[in-house]
Amino acid sequence: MNLTFQFASLAEFFDMGGYAFYVWLSYGSAVIAIGGLIIHSARKRKSVLAQIAQKQEREARLRQHRSQTQ
Amino acid sequence: MWKWLHPYAQPERAYNLAGSLFPWFAILATLLITIGTVWGLGFAPVDYQQGNSYRIIFLHVPAASMSMSAYMAMAVCAFIGLVWQIKLADMAAAAIAPIGAVLTAVALLTGAAWGKPMWGTWWVWDARLTSELVLLFLYLGVIALYASFEDKVMAAKAAGILAIVGVINLPIIKYSVDWWNTLHQPNAITVGKSNNMPPEMLIPLLCNIFGFAMMIGALSILRFRAEVLARNSMRPWVRALVAKENNA
Numbered sequence: 001m002n003l004t005f006q007f008a009s010l011a012e013f014f015d016m017g018g019y020a021f022y023v024w025l026s027y028g029s030a031v032i033a034i035g036g037l038i039i040h041s042a043r044k045r046k047s048v049l050a051q052i053a054q055k056q057e058r059e060a061r062l063r064q065h066r067s068q069t070q
Numbered sequence: 071m072w073k074w075l076h077p078y079a080q081p082e083r084a085y086n087l088a089g090s091l092f093p094w095f096a097i098l099a100t101l102l103i104t105i106g107t108v109w110g111l112g113f114a115p116v117d118y119q120q121g122n123s124y125r126i127i128f129l130h131v132p133a134a135s136m137s138m139s140a141y142m143a144m145a146v147c148a149f150i151g152l153v154w155q156i157k158l159a160d161m162a163a164a165a166i167a168p169i170g171a172v173l174t175a176v177a178l179l180t181g182a183a184w185g186k187p188m189w190g191t192w193w194v195w196d197a198r199l200t201s202e203l204v205l206l207f208l209y210l211g212v213i214a215l216y217a218s219f220e221d222k223v224m225a226a227k228a229a230g231i232l233a234i235v236g237v238i239n240l241p242i243i244k245y246s247v248d249w250w251n252t253l254h255q256p257n258a259i260t261v262g263k264s265n266n267m268p269p270e271m272l273i274p275l276l277c278n279i280f281g282f283a284m285m286i287g288a289l290s291i292l293r294f295r296a297e298v299l300a301r302n303s304m305r306p307w308v309r310a311l312v313a314k315e316n317n318a
Contacts, residue, residue, distance in 0.1 A: 002270055005112055013112065017122035022187045026126045026180040027111075030133070033179070034285075037172045041289045044296035049315050052303045056312065 082307045084158050085298045088291045095288035102281030106132075109274035117271075126184040128275055131258065132282040134177035137205060138240055140170035140286050144212070145237045148230035160226035161301060163233060164216050165293035169286055171209035178202060189253050197246035198254040201239060208236040222301055 007013040016023040110128030117124035144166040151160035181199065182192040193199065212229045219225035247256045258267060259275070267275070302308050 002115065003113055006114070006116060007112065016125065017116070019121060019123035019187055022123055022183045023125055026129055026183040029179045029183070030129050030176045033172050033176050037169065037289065041169075041292040041296075044293060045299065048296045048300045049312055052299065052308065053312050053316055055303065056309070 079156060079158060081158065081298050081302050081305070085295055088295050088298075092288060092291045095284050095291060099281050099284035099288050102277045102284060106274045106277030106281055110271075110278065114271045114274055115268065120188060123184065123187050126180050127258070127271075128278050130177060130180040130184060131275060132278040133173050133180060134202065135279060136282040136286060137170055137173040137177050137202075138243060139283065140166055140173060141205060141209070141233075141240060142237070143286075144170060145233045148226075148233040151226055152230045152234070157223070157226070157301070158298070160222075160230065161297040162290065162294050163212075163230060164226065165290050165297050166286070167209055167212045167216065167229075167233075168293070169289045171206060171213060173282070173286070174202065174206040174209060178206065185253070194253055196252040196254065197250040198243065198252050201243040201246050204239055205236075205243060208232070208239060212236075 005013075014020060014024075106128060111125055114125070114128075116122055144163045147159045147163035147166065150156055151163060178199075181202075185194075186192050212233050215232055216222075216225045216229040219228065246252065247254050259272065299308055299311070
């Protein structure tokens with residue numbers, strides 16, 4: 001199996017045989033889209049936990065308020 | 071088997087099991103996608119017809135094929151949720167939908183960027199492209215339906231029915247290149263057939279296909295766990311988790 005680097009130089013690699021714009025547009029947009037998805041998915045658990053904590057605090061405040069007014 | 075499987079239908083067990091599986095999916099995905107992409111971009115031989123523009127294939131085919139597999143997985147989860155009323159399956163379906171939508175968008179974007187230099191146009195309204203666009207709208211419909219009900223049991227029912235009906239689109243996408251005349255080239259690789267593609271191109275492509283599959287697994291786990299927490303927020307075990315997280 002032939003496993004040599006297919007380009008003579010790094011500049012040629014980035015040029016992609018004249019198709020640089022299309023190849024890097026593809027890879028760039030994919031990295032942005034999938035990267036955004038990964039970040040959003042990774043943060044989702046934390047944000048859910050924070051929301052639940054907020055909800056619990058509100059409930060605790062309400063309960064305290066109710067016991068004071070009685 | 072059902073006796074053994076049943077405990078995993080409890081939210082807490084499912085949450086912990088998914089958490090322990092996550093590293094394996096994440097490591098395999100990172101490894102496979104790195105190998106496949108570096109190999110595909112730099113070391114796979116140049117295509118004799120399309121030159122270096124064909125290197126888009128290493129993103130386009132994995133994203134497109136996995137967008138369909140993810141849809142099937144989502145529909146199976148939705149079906150299990152509807153028929154056997156297993157809420158965890160509904161949560162899994164809700165977790166997969168946004169991931170599938172992003173993959174479908176990537177397949178369409180990379181396809182457009184490949185179509186411009188090869189066909190001379192970013193977009194044509196032919197069968198393959200249009201049916202893939204319909205897949206994106208199906209994903210967005212499932213996401214929107216699930217988000218638009220406060221009562222998540224209702225939401226899962228509505229979104230699940232759309233997901234199941236939408237399965238009809240999958241064979242249309244798959245066989246569109248055989249059924250209709252299209253600019254889109256026929257499938258480059260087929261399971262169980264001898265392929266014309268040389269191994270120097272085929273192996274990095276398969277690396278990325280399996281890498282994308284593992285990535286879907288990893289991301290589904292992340293979103294599934296968040297969904298389980300959100301829908302069990304009143305349970306003691308979630309309360310304990312919240313308390314632990316806030317003290318840390």
